[in-house]
Amino acid sequence: KAGVTQTPRYLIKTRGQQVTLSCSPISGHRSVSWYQQTPGQGLQFLFEYFSETQRNKGNFPGRFSGRQFSNSRSEMNVSTLELGDSALYLCASSLEGYSTDTQYFGPGTRLTVL
Amino acid sequence: TQLLEQSPQFLSIQEGENLTVYCNSSSVFSSLQWYRQEPGEGPVLLVTVVTGGEVKKLKRLTFQFGDARKDSSLHITAAQPGDTGLYLCAGAHYGGSQGNLIFGKGTKLSVKP
Numbered sequence A: 001k002a003g004v005t006q007t008p009r010y011l012i013k014t015r016g017q018q019v020t021l022s023c024s025p026i027s028g029h030r031s032v033s034w035y036q037q038t039p040g041q042g043l044q045f046l047f048e049y050f051s052e053t054q055r056n057k058g059n060f061p062g063r064f065s066g067r068q069f070s071n072s073r074s075e076m077n078v079s080t081l082e083l084g085d086s087a088l089y090l091c092a093s094s095l096e097g098y099s100t101d102t103q104y105f106g107p108g109t110r111l112t113v114l
Numbered sequence B: 001t002q003l004l005e006q007s008p009q010f011l012s013i014q015e016g017e018n019l020t021v022y023c024n025s026s027s028v029f030s031s032l033q034w035y036r037q038e039p040g041e042g043p044v045l046l047v048t049v050v051t052g053g054e055v056k057k058l059k060r061l062t063f064q065f066g067d068a069r070k071d072s073s074l075h076i077t078a079a080q081p082g083d084t085g086l087y088l089c090a091g092a093h094y095g096g097s098q099g100n101l102i103f104g105k106g107t108k109l110s111v112k113p
Helices: none
Strands: A005-007 A010-013 A019-024 A031-038 A042-050 A053-057 A064-068 A074-078 A087-094 A109-113 B005-007 B010-014 B019-024 B031-037 B044-049 B055-058 B061-065 B071-076 B085-092 B107-112
Touching: A005 A087, A010 A019, A019 A087, A019 A109, A031 A074, A042 A064, A042 A074, A042 B085, A053 A064, A074 A087, B005 B085, B010 B019, B019 B107, B031 B071, B044 B055, B044 B061, B071 B085
Parallel strands: A010 A109, B010 B107
Antiparallel strands: A005 A019, A019 A074, A031 A042, A031 A087, A042 A053, A064 A074, A087 A109, B005 B019, B019 B071, B031 B044, B031 B085, B055 B061, B061 B071, B085 B107
C-alpha cells in the first residue's frame, strides 16, 4: 500500500506570494489533516477534511485554507505569505479521522519564505 | 489551553546508554500516542497507550501511561544510533477527532556511535 505523498517536497517563495501544497492520502482513507511544524512551536494543527468538508480548524489566520476532492486528495493554500510561514507542512491521513485512529504522515513540504 | 510538556528538549548520549523521555500534562487524556520523526520525514506512530498504568514494550523501547492518564514516559534501553530522531507525544480524547490531538514539542535525541 502506498503511503501518504506530498508535493512539492521543497518550495521557496517570497513575501506576499501565495502557495498551494498537495497531499495524496493512503487509499481508502477519508480523513486528511494538515499540520505546521516549526522548531519554536512544534506541531500545530491547521485543519482536517473528511468527505470533502472541513470538519475541524486550528487557530490559524484566514490566509490558510484548504480543500478536499472527491478522491480524498487534499490541497492547502497560503495566501499573502509572511516570513513566519516558513515551516514544514505535514499532511496526515486516517480512515475516519477519529483521534484514536492511526494517523499516517507524509514526508512534508518544506516551505521557505524569503 | 491544554498543553503537553516534554522533557528534556534535547538529549545527546553515547551508544549503549539508557534514557527516559517524559511527557506531562495537567489534563487527563483518554489515550496517548508516541511518534518518532526522522530528519526529512513525517512522524511515525510507535505506540498508543490507553489504560492508566499501562506499560507497553516495543523491543528496547518501554512506554508507560501514568495512573491518572496525565503523563507518560518512554524509556530506551541500550540506545543505538538508529534511535536518533525527534520523539513526539500526543494526547487524545475519546470521541474526538484528529483535530483534538494535542502534541508536545518533542525531544530531539542524538545517539552517537
